[in-house]
Amino acid sequence: MSADLPLAEDERAPAEQAATGPVTLVVDDEEGIRNFLSRSLERRGWRVTAVSSAEEGAHHLERHCVDLIILDIALPGRSGLEWLKDLHGAGFGGDVILITAFADLDTAIEALRAGAADLILKPFRIEQIVTAIGRCVERTRLQRENFVLRRQLAKRRGSGDEIVGRSPAILRLQALIERVAPSPSTVLIEGESGVGKELVARALHTRSHRTERPFVALNCAAVSADLIEAELFGHLRGAFTGAKEARKGLFYYAHGGTLFLDEIGELPLALQSKLLRVLEERRIRPVGGEQELPVDVRVVAATNRDLKAEVAAGRFRQDLFYRLAVMTLRVPPLRERGDDVVELARRFMGVLSLRLGVPPLDIDPELEAALVAHPWPGNVRELRNLVERALLFGEFPLEDLGLPAGGIETAGGGADGRMLAEVEKRHILAVLAESGGNRARAALALGVSRKTLDRKCTEWGV
Structure with missing residues (x-):
């Protein structure tokens, strides 16, 4: 269809820098x-x-x-x-x-x-x-940035993002992070549950050239096998039952930045091959779509499993394992970190006492020794929950640390039962709201059983 040509541009405009605009x-x-x-x-x-x-x-x-x-x-x-x-x-x-x-x-x-x-x-x-x-x-x-910020705000519960500690194991880990972070290579982070693998992934991101771009995290174990492909790659309207509108995936929102795949060992075998293809070709295809889309994302994965054993058992693809494990970082369990336990406990005490609105507790030499000697099967997550429970009840549960029950009370002389009950209720309801009403997720965050949380909610008529 014929039409007038565009008005002439300034032919003197100089050529600009190499391709940085959209294709x-x-x-x-x-x-x-x-x-x-x-x-x-x-x-x-x-x-x-x-x-x-x-x-x-x-x-x-x-x-x-x-x-x-x-x-x-x-x-x-x-x-x-x-x-x-x-x-x-x-x-x-x-x-x-x-x-x-x-x-x-x-x-x-x-x-x-x-x-x-x-x-x-x-x-x-x-x-x-x-x-x-x-x-x-x-x-x-802005769409990508807002999506990432909403996820970060929904997940953050007041603790800092920095890696705390001065033990030899942590100093070695920090030195490796500094060395690996600038590289574009994929990284596999290994460690027990609760050691802080996501903190290591965030440290890799913030020390890389991608630091100004999004950091997007996904716990592969928290999404059902039927939905995780759509969560990662996006989907079209009507692509599956319940897909009432099109939705972009996490690879899209992490474009230019880092995608952290926690508990990668839980990824279904069928999706492992698709992830391998994305890592090799740097393109994704939304569920139900025909068009492949380019992505520029650094993938950092984490696992609490022995992936070599999973490969031998046929539960994890060998080619994907070698593609992910270009560089492997091991996060030490808390029992190997010595006095870092006390430093972490003091850090959690300062952050959580402000958040809960209660006075901090003293940590005396006897308690310090008990904290260092405890095996911490739940690692840093267990320590954080212990400090939170201690603040709620006004004393440390010393029996959990192998000490005689008795109590280390708040600097203000303790709190009466009614005040503690109100603090407990306010805190539990806040965590429940942060979890979007999902009681299973809230119970995990609180370090209590789902049954206990259900009983509390029934008491309060929630």
């Missing part, structure tokens, strides 16, 4: 428009492919990944609007900017409903296109 596909039946956009965007260091019809564009997408499409509405054969609807139906994850010489209010409304990121009238200046692309890039960045 762009231009679809327009006018050769002048295609050449103008290709030349102008490539001069800015972006990679551009130009085709003359929706059919050619669809054929290009079968073989290549693009971030953004600049699409003319009036095309021979299938119109731009029709193809835009098909693109979103097939799971295309990028933005589409529509251009047209013949626009009215109805066309604009239909374009927005079809999912267009912008609508630009011909003739246009290149600055209009560049500005529209910039808005798309910024919107995508």
Whole structure:
């Protein structure tokens, strides 16, 4: 469809830095428009492919990944609007900017409903296109950032993110983190449950060149085998029962940053092969989709299992194990960390006493010795829960540490039963709210049984 050429750009504009912008596909039946956009965007260091019809564009997408499409509405054969609807139906994850010489209010409304990121009238200046692309890039960045921040805020319960301790085992671990972090290689973190493997993953992220980009964590054991593929790669509307709308996956939101896969040994075998393919090809395909999408993500995995034994037993793919274990970091259990236990207990005491609104407890030499001598089968998580329970009840449960019951009370002389009961109720309800009402998850976070939590909720009429 013939239309006026865009207004001339400033031919003196210098070429900009190498490709940092989105990979762009231009679809327009006018050769002048295609050449103008290709030349102008490539001069800015972006990679551009130009085709003359929706059919050619669809054929290009079968073989290549693009971030953004600049699409003319009036095309021979299938119109731009029709193809835009098909693109979103097939799971295309990028933005589409529509251009047209013949626009009215109805066309604009239909374009927005079809999912267009912008609508630009011909003739246009290149600055209009560049500005529209910039808005798309910024919107995508903010969507990813907001998603990650919401997950972090929902998960955070007041403890710091830094690795605490000065034992030889921890100093060795910190030195390895500093050495490995700048590398783009995958890392496998090994350690018992509760030792702080996610803290190590976060340290790797913050010390890498990806530190300004998202850090996204997923506990593979916490998502059902039927849903974990959609959680990682996203899904289209109607891809499975209950998929009432399309949703992007964690690989999308971690783009440019780090994806932490905790308890990787729990990943179903069928999904292990798909994860291996993503690690090798750096592309994902949403559940129910046909279009593969490029991803730039560093994967850090963690396990409390012996993955070599899992490989020997046929429960974990050998090729995926070697792909993940480019570098292996072992997080020592708390029983091997000596006086770090006391330092961690004091750190938790300061953080949790403020959060719970109660006075801190004293840690005397006798208690210090008991803390260091305790085997800590639940590791740092067990220590944190012990300190939290001690604050709630006003004294340390010394019998749990092998000492005679008796008590180390708060600096203020203890709290009466009614105050403690109210503090306990307020704290449990806060944790339950943070867990989205999921009692099983809240019970795990509190270090109590589900039955105990159910009884408390019944008492309070919750």
